[in-house]
Amino acid sequence: MSMVFAPCLTETAAPTTHAEPAWSPYDNNGGTCVAIAGEDYCVIAADTRMSTGFSILTRNYSKIHQITEKSVLASSGFQADIRALQKNLDARHQIYQHQHNKQMSCPAMAQLLSNTLYYKRFFPYYAFNVLGGLDNEGRGCVYSYDAVGSYERSGYSSQGTGMQLIMPVLDNQLKSASPLVLPLQKSTTPLSEFEAVDLVKDTFASAAERDIYTGDAVEIVIINREGVRRELMDLKRD
Amino acid sequence: MLDLRLLEPCSLQSSLAACADPQVLGAAPPTFKLPAVADLDGFQKAAVQMVKPAKGTTTLAFVFKHGVIVAADSRASMGNYISSQTVKKILEINRYLLGTMAGGAADCQFWQRNLGTRCRLHELANKRRISVAGASKLLANTLYSYRGMGLSMGTMIAGWDESGPGLYYVDSEGGRVEGKCFSVGSGSTYAYGVLDTGFRFDMTVDEAVELARRAIYHATFRDGASGGVASVYYVGPQGFKKMSGDDVGELHYKYYPVPEATVEAEMEDVTTS
Numbered sequence: 001m002s003m004v005f006a007p008c009l010t011e012t013a014a015p016t017t018h019a020e021p022a023w024s025p026y027d028n029n030g031g032t033c034v035a036i037a038g039e040d041y042c043v044i045a046a047d048t049r050m051s052t053g054f055s056i057l058t059r060n061y062s063k064i065h066q067i068t069e070k071s072v073l074a075s076s077g078f079q080a081d082i083r084a085l086q087k088n089l090d091a092r093h094q095i096y097q098h099q100h101n102k103q104m105s106c107p108a109m110a111q112l113l114s115n116t117l118y119y120k121r122f123f124p125y126y127a128f129n130v131l132g133g134l135d136n137e138g139r140g141c142v143y144s145y146d147a148v149g150s151y152e153r154s155g156y157s158s159q160g161t162g163m164q165l166i167m168p169v170l171d172n173q174l175k176s177a178s179p180l181v182l183p184l185q186k187s188t189t190p191l192s193e194f195e196a197v198d199l200v201k202d203t204f205a206s207a208a209e210r211d212i213y214t215g216d217a218v219e220i221v222i223i224n225r226e227g228v229r230r231e232l233m234d235l236k237r238d
Numbered sequence: 239m240l241d242l243r244l245l246e247p248c249s250l251q252s253s254l255a256a257c258a259d260p261q262v263l264g265a266a267p268p269t270f271k272l273p274a275v276a277d278l279d280g281f282q283k284a285a286v287q288m289v290k291p292a293k294g295t296t297t298l299a300f301v302f303k304h305g306v307i308v309a310a311d312s313r314a315s316m317g318n319y320i321s322s323q324t325v326k327k328i329l330e331i332n333r334y335l336l337g338t339m340a341g342g343a344a345d346c347q348f349w350q351r352n353l354g355t356r357c358r359l360h361e362l363a364n365k366r367r368i369s370v371a372g373a374s375k376l377l378a379n380t381l382y383s384y385r386g387m388g389l390s391m392g393t394m395i396a397g398w399d400e401s402g403p404g405l406y407y408v409d410s411e412g413g414r415v416e417g418k419c420f421s422v423g424s425g426s427t428y429a430y431g432v433l434d435t436g437f438r439f440d441m442t443v444d445e446a447v448e449l450a451r452r453a454i455y456h457a458t459f460r461d462g463a464s465g466g467v468a469s470v471y472y473v474g475p476q477g478f479k480k481m482s483g484d485d486v487g488e489l490h491y492k493y494y495p496v497p498e499a500t501v502e503a504e505m506e507d508v509t510t511s
Contacts, residue, residue: 121344121348146321178324178467
């Protein structure tokens with residue numbers, strides 16, 4: 001009696017309805033970034049957890065990068081793309097310094113970052129950036145970006161996986177008159193530097209409760225006329 | 239063994255450079271690398287999802303006797319999330335040319351800044367200002383060359399040149415249309431209703447500004463993706479001027495004030511003897 005291999009009925013009866021996921025050049029390493037601008041200071045903060053899927057890759061990875069004396073970039077998203085972006089900006093800043101014999105101002109760096117992101121419009125940097133620093137008058141400035149370079153200067157911003165948890169709290173505490181309203185009204189926050197750092201710590205502690213990708217520790221960088229200083233606060237590690 | 243040949247970038251540089259004059263600095267369009275994935279369309283769709291352009295918006299512009307009025311809201315949304323209430327959707331290309339933003343915020347910002355550069359180069363090369371028709375044509379031709387690549391822009395170029403007021407609608411499909419009245423965005427239908435009802439060609443500037451402000455307000459009232467601040471600009475022979483910027487929440491109570499509640503007279507207790 002010859003054995004005929006009969007095709008398995010279950011396979012043909014229930015064909016798979018979804019395509020196999022193709023290789024993707026991107027991954028999301030999670031994390032949240034926040035920046036607050038004040039009269040003469042700027043606070044930039046980011047958590048230090050780096051994840052992939054449901055795993056934690058490391059608990060102390062810095063998402064903050066100081067590009068110039070007066071600008072600090074915090075980015076969440078795909079850290080490999082972010083590393084490449086930081087190196088690109090560093091190189092461009094070095095060239096600028098050689099050509100102009102001075103450091104780039106924060107508003108100039110803001111536009112450079114926007115153009116750098118847009119030049120990869122059809123293969124974007126998976127990076128959600130917040131640029132913080134002091135402008136030419138010494139006032140704090142915060143610029144927030146989308147993945148392809150659209151940017152806007154504001155008084156405060158947050159990006160990343162915890163953005164939707166933190167932004168309403170910042171709106172509640174810091175929201176001021178829109179810069180688009182006529183007659184123009186002052187829109188910098190009246191908070192002092194100490195109060196702003198406290199607010200940042202509180203928001204990260206809350207975000208770590210409800211966002212799985214935010215936690216471990218928050219690195220806070222403060223720029224003011226004296227210079228740049230760092231603080232590190234522990235967060236829940238679960 | 240992983241096949242890494244797919245990671246070699248295949249660039250669009252040669253074909254893009256061919257359609258521009260490379261000798262004029264800044265006029266050659268920027269070159270863009272493409273990812274070497276098998277399914278480019280699918281990849282672009284996924285990338286667009288990641289970028290999540292701000293589609294919800296209301297912008298409008300119309301020509302009347304004294305010039306052009308341009309107005310817009312200021313909300314940017316990424317899906318359900320309001321990513322900003324303070325977006326500048328009216329971009330100042332130069333002192334007498336304005337552009338509006340609808341669709342992809344980055345696309346609008348980048349290409350309108352690029353347009354400003356090329357308008358300045360035109361002035362330097364020809365010793366006269368570029369016309370609104372010329373500026374809108376520059377932008378439309380650039381967008382046409384990127385047709386099908388996933389750019390998302392629905393912009394109006396408004397300005398004043400030697401032939402008077404000019405208004406063009408230019409979009410990322412490569413379309414360019416001249417007109418006297420346009421509204422673009424998810425709230426455009428609401429704005430058209432108010433605009434078409436109240437429009438008269440011989441309005442004064444103040445009446446035209448008020449009409450535009452009301453149209454934006456009504457659009458933000460009914461469209462969830464529009465909101466923030468209603469900005470109104472006027473473009474006349476001396477260039478543009480920002481006429482007003484009002485929070486739409488405050489405009490609501492200005493147009494529809496809550497009437498004072500009438501206080502009922504209290505009934506006195508009557509003591510029964």
